[in-house]
Amino acid sequence: MPSRSDTPPAVITPRLLREWPLPDPQGGKESRGTVLVIGGSRVTPGAVLLAGVAALRAGAGRLQLAVTSSTATALSIAVPEAKVVGLPETDAGSVSGEVPDHLLELAAEADVLAVGPGLDDVEQTARLMRAVLGAAAKDAAVVLDAHALGALSRDAGLLADRDLRAVLTPNLTEAEILLGRGPGEDLGAAARELAARHRAVVSLYGHIAAPDGRLWREESGDAGLGTSGSGDVRAGIVAGLLGRGAEPAQAACWGAFAHAVSGQRLAPRYGRTGFLARELVDEVAYTIATV
Template sequence: MRDLTPVLLRDWALPSAGDSKYSRGDVLVVGGAAKTPGAALLAGLAALRVGAGRLTLAVAEQAAVPMAVATPEAGVVGLPQTARGSVRGDDLGALEDDLGSAGVVVLGPGLDDPDHTRDLVRTALPLVSDEAWLLLDAYALGVLPDLRDDVAPFAGRLVLTPNSTEAGRLLGRDLEDAESDVPEIARTFGAVVSCQGLVADPDGGRWRTGAGQIGLATSGSGDVLAGAIAGLLARGTEPAQAVCWASHVHAAAGDRLAAAVGRLGFLASELLAELPRVLVELGA
C-alpha cells in the first residue's frame, strides 16, 4: 500500500494537456433524472475543472433545456424519460453518435431507477468506442452485478467509484475490510477502483490518500470525484494514475474547504473551484 502524497504525485507527473481543447479529450456524462440532474452537472463540471477539453451531458429531456442554459460550456442531449422523470434505458438513439465518439463515458450520476438504469447500461455499452474509457458510478454500480458479461469487454479500461454501500453490492456482502475488499473488486471486474480513500487496480497496485475530511461525505461529492477522474482520463492519463491523482485532488480540495468553512457544511459544488487550485499546487 502506497500513500498518495504530494511528493509521490509530483514524481508521477500527469501527461501534458496540450494547448487545444481537442488535445484534452472529450467526456460524455450520462445520467441526470428529472429530479436529480445536478449529479450529472457536478460530474461534468469537475471534468472540465481538471482540464478536459469538451463535455457533453445527457440527461432526462425535462432537464435538458435548463441544463443547457446553466452549463453553456457543455453540449446537452435530452433523453426519453418516464412519467416520473427517470431516464429510460431502452432508447438511446439520440446519443448513439456521442457514445461512439467520446473518449471517456461516465454512466450513472443522477440516475434513479434500477430497472431503467440496468437497461440503459446494457443498451449503451455496445455503442461505446473500443478505445474509450468507461466509468461507472452511482446507480450504474448498483446494477453492475447483473451485467458482468456485458461489461467484461471493458476490463482494463474500466473505472468504478463505489461508496461503501455500492462496494458491498459489488462484493455480494457487506464491505468489511476495505484494504482487502477494494482490491477484490478491482480483480473481479478488471477495473481501477476508488473507494473510501483507497485506490486499487486489477494488477495488485494499491494506494491510500492521506487527505480528506468528514465533510466530503456530502451529497454530490462522489459525482465530483467521478468527474475529476473522467477529466484526467480525457487528458490522456492512464487509469490508475488518473484515479490516484483525482482521489487525492478531491480529498485535498475537501481539506482546503474544511479550513475555510469548517469540517462540516461545505457543499460539493464548492469543491469544483478548488480542484484546479490543488492541481496548481501539485505542479500539474
C-alpha cells in the same frame, strides 16, 4: 508504485504524484478529450452538473451531458460550456433504457463515458449501459458510479470482454452491493477484490486498487467529503483526468487526492463539515495545479 497483492498500499502524497505526472496535452480542446456524462433524473439533474463541471476543472477539453429531456434545457443554461442532449424518460422521471440514436452517436465518439450520477432506476440503467457501452469506441475510458454500479452488480458482463479502460467509484453502500456483503474494515482488500473481479480500477473511500493487485491509500480525506453530491464530483474529476490522457490508476489516484485536498482547502472557511459539493468543484483545478 506498489507492485502486487502481497505489498502494502502506497500512500498518495504530493511527492508520489509529482513522480507520476499527468499528461500535459498540447494544442486545442480536442487534445484533452471529450467527456460524456450520462445520468440524472427529473429530480436529480444536479448530479450531472457536478460531475460534468468537475471533469472540466480536472482538465477535460470538451464536455457533453445527457440527461432527461425535461431537465436538458435548464442544464444547458446552467452549464453553457457543455453540449446537452435530452433523453427519453419514464413516467416516474427516470432516464429510460430506450436509448436514442443521438446518444449512441455521442457514445461512439467520446473519449470518456461517465455513467451513473443521478440515475435512479437500476433496471433502466442496465439497459442504457448495454447500449452505450456497446457503442463506445474500443479505446474509450469508462467511469461507473452510483446506479451504474448497481446495474453492474446484477450483470458483470456489462464490462466483461470489452476493451475499455474502466474506473469504478463506489461509496461504502455501493461496494456492499457489488461485493454481495459488507466490505469490512479492510477497505483496501475490498477494493482489490472488486478490481480483480471486474478487471477495472476501483476507488473506494480513499483506497485505490488496480486489477493487477497494486494498491494506494489517500489519507487527506475528512468527514466533510460525506456531503451530498461529493461522490458525483469525485467521479467527474476522474473522468476529466482520463480525458486529458491519464491511465485509469493514475486518474483514480490523482482524483482521490484532488477531491480530498479540495475539501481541506475549504475547511478553514466553512469548517470540517460545512462546505458544499459545488464548492469542492471550484477548488479542483487549483489543487491539481499546485501538487
